Amino acid sequence: MLEGLKPNKVWKYFEEICAIPHGSGNIGQISAYLRGFAEEHGLAYIAEPCGNVIIRKDATPGCEQAPAIVIQGHMDMVAVADEGCGKDMTKDGLDVAISEDGQFVYAKGTSLGGDDGIALAYGLAVLAADNLVHPAIELVATVDEETGMDGARELLAEDVRGRRWLNLDSEDEGVLLAGCAGGLTQKSSFSVSRDTVSGDLLRIAVTGCRGGHSGTEIDKNRANAILLLALLIREMDCGKMLQPLWIAGGEKDNAIPTSAEMVICVNDYERYEICRAFDRAERTLLPAFRRQEPDVAFVLEETKEGGEFMIREGSYRVMNPASVEKVLDFLLLVPFGVSAMSTEPKGLVETSNNVGIVRTIGDTVVVDSSVRSMVPIRKKQLGDKIALLTSLCGGIAERHSEYPGWEFRPESPLREAWVETYREVYGEEPVVQTIHAGLECGLIIEHMPETDAISFGPNIFDIHTTKERMEIASVERTWNLLVKLLERLGEKA
Ligand SMILES: [Zn+2]
Numbered sequence: 001m002l003e004g005l006k007p008n009k010v011w012k013y014f015e016e017i018c019a020i021p022h023g024s025g026n027i028g029q030i031s032a033y034l035r036g037f038a039e040e041h042g043l044a045y046i047a048e049p050c051g052n053v054i055i056r057k058d059a060t061p062g063c064e065q066a067p068a069i070v071i072q073g074h075m076d077m078v079a080v081a082d083e084g085c086g087k088d089m090t091k092d093g094l095d096v097a098i099s100e101d102g103q104f105v106y107a108k109g110t111s112l113g114g115d116d117g118i119a120l121a122y123g124l125a126v127l128a129a130d131n132l133v134h135p136a137i138e139l140v141a142t143v144d145e146e147t148g149m150d151g152a153r154e155l156l157a158e159d160v161r162g163r164r165w166l167n168l169d170s171e172d173e174g175v176l177l178a179g180c181a182g183g184l185t186q187k188s189s190f191s192v193s194r195d196t197v198s199g200d201l202l203r204i205a206v207t208g209c210r211g212g213h214s215g216t217e218i219d220k221n222r223a224n225a226i227l228l229l230a231l232l233i234r235e236m237d238c239g240k241m242l243q244p245l246w247i248a249g250g251e252k253d254n255a256i257p258t259s260a261e262m263v264i265c266v267n268d269y270e271r272y273e274i275c276r277a278f279d280r281a282e283r284t285l286l287p288a289f290r291r292q293e294p295d296v297a298f299v300l301e302e303t304k305e306g307g308e309f310m311i312r313e314g315s316y317r318v319m320n321p322a323s324v325e326k327v328l329d330f331l332l333l334v335p336f337g338v339s340a341m342s343t344e345p346k347g348l349v350e351t352s353n354n355v356g357i358v359r360t361i362g363d364t365v366v367v368d369s370s371v372r373s374m375v376p377i378r379k380k381q382l383g384d385k386i387a388l389l390t391s392l393c394g395g396i397a398e399r400h401s402e403y404p405g406w407e408f409r410p411e412s413p414l415r416e417a418w419v420e421t422y423r424e425v426y427g428e429e430p431v432v433q434t435i436h437a438g439l440e441c442g443l444i445i446e447h448m449p450e451t452d453a454i455s456f457g458p459n460i461f462d463i464h465t466t467k468e469r470m471e472i473a474s475v476e477r478t479w480n481l482l483v484k485l486l487e488r489l490g491e492k493a
Contacts, residue, residue: 023079063490073119074145085109179434182405
């Protein structure tokens with residue numbers, strides 16, 4: 001399908017990778033493919049206990065003295081399929097195709113895994129080539145980046161010689177990433193006491209917020225549906241009439257929530273009062289958020305969904321007012337959004353928090369916050385602040401899923417070499433920046449602090465979705481850049 005595309009070898013390997021199912025957690029076959037490649041080409045390799053594969057190739061003549069270069073990508077992909085497309089992503093290869101306008105490669109009905117199959121394809125093409133000039137090369141293929149960066153976390157420093165690290169897991173050609181945020185999840189649990197009351201159920205909801213990635217879109221001034229719901233409820237000022245069965249919202253701690261809801265129990269008098277309070281609060285609040293969130297809506301409707309808190313129809317276990325107040329206090333005070341901008345590079349998000357999920361599990365309300373920062377101490381401070389607020393509001397704070405950031409190095413010979421090569425190949429200035437999201441480089445530098453790393457790659461759009469597509473011309477330009485960069489790094493021995 002892709003044989004006509006240039007560079008030939010890169011697309012050949014990419015297509016071979018696409019024929020192998022390799023969603024996160026399902027890396028057995030792709031790992032065997034990489035080992036098979038090494039054997040076939042007579043290259044030394046290491047298969048690490050966690051599943052990472054490292055393949056080595058010697059320097060080309062004249063480049064023996066240059067420091068070894070690591071080309072790194074992750075083996076796994078986010079494997080998603082459109083409903084009814086008939087693909088079993090755990091067993092089937094992808095139907096790779098070229099878009100009608102000839103500009104993009106995509107997979108019919110599924111994600112493509114250009115993130116990060118293209119990194120492996122570039123790496124294999126370098127390893128297989130006999131006409132390139134380069135220092136000693138190691139292709140490091142890590143497992144399960146998309147589900148917690150397990151491969152980078154468990155990589156053994158002694159298995160890798162190179163300390164100049166090309167991470168090919170970025171999707172924006174012309175942008176060189178030279179740092180990334182670290183993160184942690186702060187869990188706040190509030191136990192609630194319940195009373196039994198009788199009445200009907202009303203659902204109060206906030207819907208239609210734009211959402212987005214909790215890191216890269218945290219500075220876009222989007223509303224957080226969970227916090228907006230808390231604001232709406234507080235603005236309604238219903239006092240003891242507010243008797244919720246549950247509060248829920250958001251799906252992932254690393255996504256800005258688009259909707260949230262609370263289901264409450266009311267008698268006839270309370271229903272009247274609550275409807276009035278809702279209308280009043282809606283009139284006050286909605287205009288203030290419409291500019292920011294054009295599709296946001298507040299909903300008040302009857303519901304029959306009592307879930308686990310229904311004793312029988314008309315009789316429910318509700319949170320008592322004091323319990324509700326402490327959860328609302330927390331949601332109204334917890335920081336959301338950007339809390340600091342960076343000084344170097346200037347003007348990027350440095351520290352932020354997203355309140356991603358609220359769930360009611362039995363007699364506990366749990367809130368997950370995703371803290372990110374370029375600066376380790378700021379990440380810790382913001383996590384501590386949320387933990388302190390949790391305990392002041394009567395809850396219990398826990399921290400998990402912590403990963404280190406990748407701090408911008410003022411001096412980086414690798415970055416300089418890339419920028420010079422970029423100028424030469426493109427005849428223009430690249431953008432050098434840091435990203436407010438996690439990359440494997442943070443964990444790698446934690447294992448090997450002396451590592452000089454950069455991250456780049458060709459244009460890929462809508463990654464992690466069935467609309468994922470990779471720009472063909474960009475793949476070729478990025479290959480040319482990679483080839484020239486390796487040449488430069490070999491010469492400068
Ligand atoms: Zn990736």
